[in-house]
Amino acid sequence: MNKTIVLDKRPIGKPKMSDFKITDQEMPKERAGELLLKTTYISVDPYLRGRMSDAKSYIDPFKLNEPISSGIVAEVISATNDLYSKGDFVSGMLEWKEYQTANANAVYKVDGEKAPLSAYLGILGMTGLTAYLGLHQIGAPKKGETLVVSGAAGAVGSVVGQIGKILGLRVVGIAGTDEKVAMLKEDFGFDEGINYNTTENMAKAIAAACPKGVDIYFDNVGGEISDGVIVNINKFARMVICGAISLYNETQMPVGPRVQPFLVKNSALMQGFIVSNYADKFPEAIAQLASWLGEGKLTYKETIVDGFENTPQAFMDLFVGRNKGKMIVKV
Amino acid sequence: MNKTIVLDKRPIGKPKMSDFKITDQEMPKERAGELLLKTTYISVDPYLRGRMSDAKSYIDPFKLNEPISSGIVAEVISATNDLYSKGDFVSGMLEWKEYQTANANAVYKVDGEKAPLSAYLGILGMTGLTAYLGLHQIGAPKKGETLVVSGAAGAVGSVVGQIGKILGLRVVGIAGTDEKVAMLKEDFGFDEGINYNTTENMAKAIAAACPKGVDIYFDNVGGEISDGVIVNINKFARMVICGAISLYNETQMPVGPRVQPFLVKNSALMQGFIVSNYADKFPEAIAQLASWLGEGKLTYKETIVDGFENTPQAFMDLFVGRNKGKMIVKV
Known part of the structure; x- marks a missing residue:
């Protein structure tokens, strides 16, 4: 059957x-x-x-x-x-x-x-497209900027970080075990990794890992991890809200620090990203991802x-x- | 002296x-x-x-x-x-x-x-510029859309709503007294007004006033009023975070429902607006405001x-x- x-x-x-x-x-x-x-x-x-x-x-x-x-x-x-x-x-x-x-x-x-x-x-499907298009279309990366990625060892996060490095950004990843953090640096070329499970004060850890502040935040998780990032954003920061895995199983409306004052203070942007809105850009994105993969610049x-x-x-x-x-x- | x-x-x-x-x-x-x-x-x-x-x-x-x-x-x-x-x-x-x-x-x-x-x-100074440029540069209004304005009877909000009407939007304003709500409709031409002080359930009141959902939210206040708006946003909604007067005097980090799930679900945007970032657009904005004022299309x-x-x-x-x-x- x-x-x-x-x-x-x-x-x-x-x-x-x-x-x-x-x-x-x-x-x-x-x-x-x-x-x-x-x-x-x-x-x-x-x-x-x-x-x-x-x-x-x-x-x-x-x-x-x-x-x-x-x-x-x-x-x-x-x-x-x-x-x-x-x-x-x-x-x-x-x-x-x-x-x-x-x-x-x-x-x-x-x-x-x-x-x-x-x-x-x-990497050549929805997760690669999500990483590539979310980072480009909302993150608008510029060489020399600092990118923080949450869920960095996940399918999307690990590709976002690698693309960030290809584009000349400082890349800091957040993940949940020391093994994953080691993987971010050794296998994916991130500049820094933070284990949120062993970090007492995320805001301070982000500040230490991002001496020039955070220009782009690619967020896959939401929740308290993100609270530690937003206090460190720079003027004109862009936050790509790609997912909120930490909140998906909540049965009550999750609460946390209000983001509006940080957005006003920094003229910052927060935008939800759904890959299917950018279908017209799939061919160009897949071509670029396949080419980087072929050149050995991307791994997964x-x-x-x-x-x-x-x-x-x-x-x-x-x-x-x-x-x-x-x-x-x-x- | x-x-x-x-x-x-x-x-x-x-x-x-x-x-x-x-x-x-x-x-x-x-x-x-x-x-x-x-x-x-x-x-x-x-x-x-x-x-x-x-x-x-x-x-x-x-x-x-x-x-x-x-x-x-x-x-x-x-x-x-x-x-x-x-x-x-x-x-x-x-x-x-x-x-x-x-x-x-x-x-x-x-x-x-x-x-x-x-x-x-x-109206011909910073408040008019803030209303005009915030609505245009982040709100990106399109005829027929629904615009909600908080702090609607204030200096900025009352101009935002009037510009919304000039551009052919449905405009709903939120203010704090019945007198102000009457003023929104009678003096400024808003389609609907909501008194947040006498409204028990803001989310329901917004839903009733915005049968087609909210496309643009021009937010001057932050806090619980905004919580009632965000649950009613449409796909691709734009939220202009212009101020958060309800939070300015807080001595502790204000908390509230997390916005990230709403942003992801609706591919929505939230962006802090500071008028001084748009100085290159002041002359064009002032010219338009002065012209509308002269034609009697704007009042203050x-x-x-x-x-x-x-x-x-x-x-x-x-x-x-x-x-x-x-x-x-x-x-």
């Missing part, structure tokens, strides 16, 4: 295994113009938490008892479309199923010779979890930072 | 009369190229509170035992500069003194025939307090909303 993961209950707070259900569905059959696909890699991402709630947002909520979807790389099993052949690999927003059919124009071909297939879910980490049925657990592990770099399930 | 108001103590929380001192200083004498000026009108503005604290900000703090300065209109008593004559009026950032000298290039001539002299401290209110020695009280009255429109002291 065809294993499928559906949303069984809307999570309250932290998602639990019992919020998901693995069901057996019938094998699908492709219609004219469709592809029959076998899932190879599944991307799990923090933003999916938002879609599990029934709240108005930039993207529709998942429906109960229906499959969850995310970025997926799949193999073409059979194709009734001239542009695709059996054995091709494609990527797109697909469902958490072992097998599924898809319209040919809902996916795009990916080339396993040019880069590992999983990279199309990470993946945490690959084996087994389709472990997808919910891999997703939940994101919220305790069990991943280094992009979290991917291999089916 | 020459009465002068100096900062005697840095206010803690709400400024008190005892934070100021009126002293008698010697009559100044102009040097070559300088003007001897007699103060006519003094502008008191909420942002001056920030300069009374000894904190890093976009403008240097006032020094203790030295005169406070703000926007002032003054009469030229004698001039050693060919471009000015006795009897001319000038405006500039000057000190709270009855008489002072100033470099001729630190002030500019104002014409009492074209508009009342006090208008050069309001002033609260004029008599007597130089009442300047500190007029300033303090801003924080309890005792002004309608621009607060000005007539010397």
Whole structure:
């Protein structure tokens, strides 16, 4: 049969295994113009938490008892479309199923010779695009400026920091273990790293790591970590609010220091970033990322979890930072 | 002698009369190229509170035992500069003194025939510029959008709302008394007004007044009023953070709901606005404001307090909303 993961209950707070259900569905059959696909890699991402709630947002909520979807790389099993052949690999927003059919124009071909297939879910996929476009479109980086990245060891953060270094910025990353902090400096070339779990005063730690203040803050986490950054921003600072993973599982409206006085004092900007708003810039961004990757200027980490049925657990592990770099399930 | 108001103590929380001192200083004498000026009108503005604290900000703090300065209109008593004559009026950032000298290039001539002299401290001065440039440069208004203004009956807010109507927006204002709310609609042409002091649930009141959601929020107050606005913003909303009068007298870091999740969900922008960053756009803005004023499309209110020695009280009255429109002291 065809294993499928559906949303069984809307999570309250932290998602639990019992919020998901693995069901057996019938094998699908492709219609004219469709592809029959076998899932190879599944991307799990923090933003999916938002879609599990029934709240108005930039993207529709998942429906109960229906499959969850995310970025997926799949193999073409059979194709009734001239542009695709059996054995091709494609990527797109697909469902958490072992097998599924898809319209040919809902996916795009990916080339396993040019880069590992999983990279199309990470550095050459949505996470790479998010890092590149968020930093450029809102962060507006200028050589010599200081960039702080939260969630720096994560899929997006680690790419943001590396791009920052390519562009000639001072780059400071915040992560949750000493091992990750070491990785930021050794593997990704960050100038400084801060372990928020062992740092008593984030504001002072940021000040020490950023002697010229903070010009750009690429924020993946929100919450108290960000409170320590904002007190150190420079005039005309830009804060890219890309995610708020520390707040996604809150059941009450999270409170913290008000940001408005810091924004006024510094003529600073804070802007929410959603990669899909910048679709017209995807080709240019992917070309640049692929070129840097080919030149060895960019590197990436993946945490690959084996087994389709472990997808919910891999997703939940994101919220305790069990991943280094992009979290991917291999089916 | 020459009465002068100096900062005697840095206010803690709400400024008190005892934070100021009126002293008698010697009559100044102009040097070559300088003007001897007699103060006519003094502008008191909420942002001056920030300069009374000894904190890093976009403008240097006032020094203790030295005169406070703000926007002032003054009469030229004698001039050693060919471009000015006795009897001319000038405006500039000057000190709270009855008489002072100033470099001729630190002030500019104002014409009492074209508009009342006090208008050069309001609608044709910094408050008009703040309203016009804040709304255009950050708010980026488009016809048919919904604009919410806090501190709407104040000097800046009342102009923002009127410009919004000229540009074809739906305009909703928030103020603190029924009288002010009536004024918003009757005198300034706002579509709706909300009295925050008699409204139990700001979020619901904003939702009711903005059936299509909020596209632009011009924020002069910060705090709980703004909390009710942000839950109603639309995708791509722009929030002009122009001031946070409700927070200026706080002695502890004010806390409130975190804004980051709202920014991410709506790809929304929040940016601190300081008019002096846009000095290159002043001539164009003043020309447009003067033209609208001449055509009768803009109107303004002033609260004029008599007597130089009442300047500190007029300033303090801003924080309890005792002004309608621009607060000005007539010397």
